[in-house]
Amino acid sequence: MFNPGSGGFPVQAATDASTFPSLPNEQPFTYAAVPQVYGSTTSPPPGISPQVQQWFQAVDRDHSGKINWQELQSALVNAQGQNFAESACRLMIGMFDRDKSGTIDISEFAQLYIYINQWLSVFRNYDRDQSGNIEEAELAQAFQQMGFRFTPQFIRSVVVRSDPKTHSRMTVDQFIIICVQIQRFTEAFRSRDINQQGQITIQFEDFLNVALSCSV
Helix, strand or coil, X not given: CECCCCECCCCCCCCCXXXXXXXXXXXXXXXXXXXXXXXXXXXXXXXXXXXXXXHHHHHCCCCCCCECHHHHHHHEEECCCCECCHHHHHHHHHHHCCXXXXXXXXXXXHHHHHHHHHHHHHHHHHCCCCCCCEEHHHHHHHHHHHCCCCCHHXXXXXXXXXXXXXXXXECHHHHHHHHHHHHHHHHHHHHHCCCCCCCCXXXXXXXXXXXXXXXX
């Protein structure tokens, strides 16, 4: 299992912490050096880093040439020594699964690889005490720097839902889930907020469509 620092794959170059990592295909990707997992007798596909190919082969446990959420989950460990949540792994696979097969190939994995590491860089930037968790005050500061002005009550409710045991902290996989969901809801809200006043009127079915599309 891979467990570098806050969890996940080996860290890539840090992104601008004031913004969310870009959604798939929105910017060029770069690759950092990663450890040798095991040798390969085949060359990587065009445009795929040899290092990414090595990680793909390690995660692809059944050697099917595809990775599902279970294989991804088995490869991602947070700072508490726990595998990433199922919901986080399903979310990330779904974001890069172009043909909706429930799996991703090596080209899709290359994008997911860099996306995860961008989030790890963002997470570490906000984890001020380097505890491997984000506490309530750190989350409030993170949202503020991202441009959101949430109430303390909302921040508290997010932490409580993310940490049903102690109601005090958020792991990196939980942080990814909540930030991606907020990003999606924000985009959906802004597209309907024609006057940019922070208020919208929405029909019930439209609301359901937004909720369902943002939660998968």
